Amino acid sequence: MSVTLKDVAAYAGSGVSTVSVVLNGKGVDNRISEEMIKRIYDAAEHLNYRPNMLARNLRRGNTNIIGFVISDVSNPFFNKLAKHLEAEALKYGYQLFVVGSDEKDERCIEVINVFLSLKMDGLILAATAGIEKKIKQLRNHEVPFLLVDRYFPKIDTNYVVLNNWQAAYDATEHLIKKGKKRISTFSYETKFFHMDERMKGYKAALKDNGIRFNKKLVLKVPFLDIKEEDMKENVRFLVEDCNIDAIFFQTNRTAIPGIMALYELEYKIPDKVAIVCFDDNNFFKMLSPKITSLAQPIEEIAIESVRILIDEIKNKRVDKQKSKTMFSSRLIERESS
Amino acid sequence: MSVTLKDVAAYAGSGVSTVSVVLNGKGVDNRISEEMIKRIYDAAEHLNYRPNMLARNLRRGNTNIIGFVISDVSNPFFNKLAKHLEAEALKYGYQLFVVGSDEKDERCIEVINVFLSLKMDGLILAATAGIEKKIKQLRNHEVPFLLVDRYFPKIDTNYVVLNNWQAAYDATEHLIKKGKKRISTFSYETKFFHMDERMKGYKAALKDNGIRFNKKLVLKVPFLDIKEEDMKENVRFLVEDCNIDAIFFQTNRTAIPGIMALYELEYKIPDKVAIVCFDDNNFFKMLSPKITSLAQPIEEIAIESVRILIDEIKNKRVDKQKSKTMFSSRLIERESS
DNA sequence: ATGAAAGCGCTAACAC
């Protein structure tokens, strides 16, 4: 096996504890002689010693690692979030370990358990829809954790999310102001609370502008497996049979096949059908026409998430008030609306 | 602190080792009485026992975790790769922990060290360009590891990469067959070996088709910070002053601002300037014209990477022959060429 | 100033 403290001690001709103290930079504090300190550093370097973190963490009871359960690594929103979380965590001296749940409840729970068993100092969760029970249970554990993007309003936890209601309201009202009257919307078949909020924002904007909500214009597609064929048929149906003049895509993953369908069916954007999409994307400004979207302040979400989590890690208090933060999205008007 | 084996043993009225054996599913093998087994499971459940993996891994000397050092989580190629690696690792019963290096050498080395200290069973590295020394050193450690996408041909390691030479050759020849004669190419200012290969493939295709290589038509942009302004000026220069009729973008990250520049300068694609880009992208078929690209077999790369790594983890042999795999890309012809 | 020893939670060898 690898080089241990004992090996270094033997080589330096000292006791293990002295080596431990010195290599942790507390040599001077503990009045270890300069000569001993040098001997130990030399020995460690010569033997290429690396501390075994399993042993250290076991002993110390902490790890300096934050676990991030990401719902889908290949989702642009979440991987941008991961990138910023990573950078932020690092600023506080924490490593961010990212593990994906592949949007599956069982897997999400398993990953949480793995992080728990590994005694991660804190957890950031981009949860799946059906793990309320696990989240509740997590509150009884001793781990600080925080929900990001997706949350469970009925459970008292830390969270950092978007004001989804307002975002959807803004998008819908924007379309109305552009003179659109028959505005359709695409969402998922899912139990996510934040998707309900988006739907409510859409309805509220219609109502406030004197447009009657029409259930037929709301389409929910499968959360995991969106088929291009179905999407095309959906769009065709909305335009031909329902006579819509705009679509508010509540997510990127519905928007992309949706726009593709509009292209193939050769409906003129925005004259025949105007479009607004949730979550901005690098490519939206490269499409023709350029796509209007709702951009989330991803970096701010990351900064705030890490700040709150680290705060809870440092000031361990069980009775601590949970932190609930909501950010606003920004509507980027382009040519599709 | 949390519930330990000792607590479970006390509650069940048994010894710790019996609990350990039973909870590891080896109760029947070790002829523990059915009654005892039940008592232990009940106790564990009642106390909500979770094994401490730090302790277990320390004792066992392995972790069942593979560490993946990803150069950039938000790079679509790499996060698709991460997703497939994750799925594959899981099939073998391994967790994949993803940590980003942000394309920085020091950070990449640090992450490797963290994984090493945590005694990860194996490492998959999407390395940064300047860590040859670390990779060499890694061979003296006892950890199985594998380089993916980026590799160091001079160092004898496992790797799974693309045949970059061939890919670039194909792309360039494709443009030539389309009647293009003054073909420019975009690459990075970087020491990556695989980028050299791409450049060589480009040159070889020119040569084989009787076109003289023109150094002026090769542009290298900064690896980390590609400015849209500069990109626009580069493209303008190539078209106006060098009279090019095609561009082979050697990476997505150069292609996207490059195409943007072509749009803004209103050069007709493919008539005035034809385009081929390395790495396919969901959006390429949505742009107008649709972009011709070189698609990498990401899933196969992931499958093979995990297979090779796990094989080395299972059959620990120091003298093992290193595995070197090269995949071919596929040219997807669309409208931009 | 430095070292010996206990113990973090677990597993596995060995008693009984």
Add this chain to the structure above:
DNA sequence: GTGTTAGCGCTTTCAT
């Protein structure tokens, strides 16, 4: 069949 115990590599208290 089941329990006792050594020890994985580290940190930390307590002697000296």
